[in-house]
Amino acid sequence: MDTLSSLADGFLIALTWQNLLLALLGCFLGTVMGALPGLGPSNGVAILIPLAFTLGLGATPSLILLTSVYYGAMYGGRISSILLNIPGDEPAMMTCLDGYPMAQNGRAGEALSLSGIASFVGAFLATWGLVLLAPQLVKIALLFGPAEYFALFALAFATLGGVSSSNQAKSAFAAMLGLGLAMIGVDTQTGVPRLTFGEVHLYDGIDFLVAIVGLFALSEVFIFLEHRHGSAEADTRKVVIGRLTPAPGVLKACTPTMLRTSALGFVAGVLPGAGASLGSFISYSMEKRLVDRENTFGTGDPRGVTAPEAGNNAAAGGALVPMLSLGVPGSGTTAVLLAVLLSLNITPGPLLFANNPDVVWGLIAALFIANIMLLAMNIPMVGLFTRVLMVPPRILMPIVAMVSFVGIYGISGSSFDLLVMIGFGVAGWVLRKLDVPLVPIILGTLLGNTMENNLRRAVTISNGDWWTLVDSPLSITLWVIAFVGFILPLFVGRVIRARMHARRDEEGAISD
Amino acid sequence: MSDRIFGTFGLLLAGFYAWATLQIEESFLSDAVGPKAFPLIIASILALSSLAIILRPDEEPEWPALGRLAEIGAAIVVMILYAEFLPEIGFVIATALAATYLTWRLGTAPLQSVVVGAGTSLGIYTVFHLVLGLSLAKGPLGF
Numbered sequence: 106m107d108t109l110s111s112l113a114d115g116f117l118i119a120l121t122w123q124n125l126l127l128a129l130l131g132c133f134l135g136t137v138m139g140a141l142p143g144l145g146p147s148n149g150v151a152i153l154i155p156l157a158f159t160l161g162l163g164a165t166p167s168l169i170l171l172t173s174v175y176y177g178a179m180y181g182g183r184i185s186s187i188l189l190n191i192p193g194d195e196p197a198m199m200t201c202l203d204g205y206p207m208a209q210n211g212r213a214g215e216a217l218s219l220s221g222i223a224s225f226v227g228a229f230l231a232t233w234g235l236v237l238l239a240p241q242l243v244k245i246a247l248l249f250g251p252a253e254y255f256a257l258f259a260l261a262f263a264t265l266g267g268v269s270s271s272n273q274a275k276s277a278f279a280a281m282l283g284l285g286l287a288m289i290g291v292d293t294q295t296g297v298p299r300l301t302f303g304e305v306h307l308y309d310g311i312d313f314l315v316a317i318v319g320l321f322a323l324s325e326v327f328i329f330l331e332h333r334h335g336s337a338e339a340d341t342r343k344v345v346i347g348r349l350t351p352a353p354g355v356l357k358a359c360t361p362t363m364l365r366t367s368a369l370g371f372v373a374g375v376l377p378g379a380g381a382s383l384g385s386f387i388s389y390s391m392e393k394r395l396v397d398r399e400n401t402f403g404t405g406d407p408r409g410v411t412a413p414e415a416g417n418n419a420a421a422g423g424a425l426v427p428m429l430s431l432g433v434p435g436s437g438t439t440a441v442l443l444a445v446l447l448s449l450n451i452t453p454g455p456l457l458f459a460n461n462p463d464v465v466w467g468l469i470a471a472l473f474i475a476n477i478m479l480l481a482m483n484i485p486m487v488g489l490f491t492r493v494l495m496v497p498p499r500i501l502m503p504i505v506a507m508v509s510f511v512g513i514y515g516i517s518g519s520s521f522d523l524l525v526m527i528g529f530g531v532a533g534w535v536l537r538k539l540d541v542p543l544v545p546i547i548l549g550t551l552l553g554n555t556m557e558n559n560l561r562r563a564v565t566i567s568n569g570d571w572w573t574l575v576d577s578p579l580s581i582t583l584w585v586i587a588f589v590g591f592i593l594p595l596f597v598g599r600v601i602r603a604r605m606h607a608r609r610d611e612e613g614a615i616s617d
Numbered sequence: 618m619s620d621r622i623f624g625t626f627g628l629l630l631a632g633f634y635a636w637a638t639l640q641i642e643e644s645f646l647s648d649a650v651g652p653k654a655f656p657l658i659i660a661s662i663l664a665l666s667s668l669a670i671i672l673r674p675d676e677e678p679e680w681p682a683l684g685r686l687a688e689i690g691a692a693i694v695v696m697i698l699y700a701e702f703l704p705e706i707g708f709v710i711a712t713a714l715a716a717t718y719l720t721w722r723l724g725t726a727p728l729q730s731v732v733v734g735a736g737t738s739l740g741i742y743t744v745f746h747l748v749l750g751l752s753l754a755k756g757p758l759g760f
Contacts, residue, residue: 278667500733511741514703515751523703538619564649
């Protein structure tokens, strides 16, 4: 019952006017960003970090704002999937399969409200899962020494490509690129400058916020310039919403689906290397096998809308578990949220629960509040969000670019950082063309120094004996999982990826 | 072919990274591992994965036509100019110009682009500077 009383304390923290307002703002912005094709949860949060940071918000308020954006984007992705058959972000890909046919049958409003309810159920149950599971994981994490942490980081990198990864060499390449960038700057242990080539601006290292905004947000602008699909697909089509409330019978039929897929999605979110996209994919496939007796999936079956939506929102909540309790994010957006924590000088991990319980529990309470706000916002106000979809990318993308510049300039006030950001934007575009994942780069720049410090601490403690890294059963287990996680996609990756993309081309978004 | 070039570039990068690491001057006070070991591990894994990319390249990505490539190049130049001139000419003017250019190149009619660009700039200025109090670059005209 410790947990419950901590949670109650969390609600006390979250229930201030400022925090409620921030949560409301975050939910709104998040839904809009999720709904707009080309802006997903990871780049949406990425653009807003520098802003939250320069506005001088405290740790808990900034986190509340940004996680509300995160949850909101997960809700919002479904809107364009259903109405336009264009996933607003990658996790919403599977929602197109049944959502768009429903809209074509004149049941768009029903599909929107059902998927809104499914999103709520998934996210709500997953937040409870977070409350119950995270403290348990913290107990395990407290047993970790430096060697185990080093192994854990290796595990995170090895599995980050995910089981759907088609080319592990490129994932490894990306991870090393990120780690390599993190090494730039003055060495924290001995004080010697490394890889700075005498450039004073580099002594502090490369700010990971600059890297994130460049890689995620600016590269998106280049993608749009390349295809010049600036004139929105949206403006020609007339969207008929229809009735908003689903028939009670439909809701009842969907309830078991929602509950099952929430559980499945949560597990997919917690496990390293799965994430929300995979969560919605396996949720949809499982439900298709289980309940699709009349072969109605894919033709506008309401259950086919609720399954992926509950799945991806539950996975979004689940992905917060390893991020908060171990400090090791399992998906793109949680990596971005980790960047938020780090730039606020908060180190996630087991000590976070002991040292900053106000932050953790305030955040969790805010998630519950955001969730209810999102449900309230998404059903009656869905018409408003559909109007946002009419903003064509040719106007939207320049705004994204300019807001990115504002955010980064606001932090440092230096043109040098802007140039570095443009460099990252171009690199991000080239790497995306070459199918190199960007998330490991981000994670590398974020975790590089901590990872190295753990390595050096472990080896120093054992007087220079490198075998200490594989000395305890715990670290051996972690290394084995890392190894298997890295090797496995070589065999199954192509199959899963082919299935996920069988019915849809990848459009716009980077990753969950 | 793209992947082969990319892998070769990766190998060169790894080599350069290792070379740059070896240039680090160690201080006389150092821990058992030192500042060079971890970067060297990174360089070697970078080299290995580059080799794997060269040996087993993916399918060729769809590169844009030369015209589109020039388009991206031009946008990069505009952004660099924006970064350089932002402190000189102030936020509102610089942003209006850059946003106008990008909007235009993404397929808006020229005159409309000017309106949208100016609107974007003033909108951001209002929200972030006047409402939220973020300090933006001040030009000679004070905005």
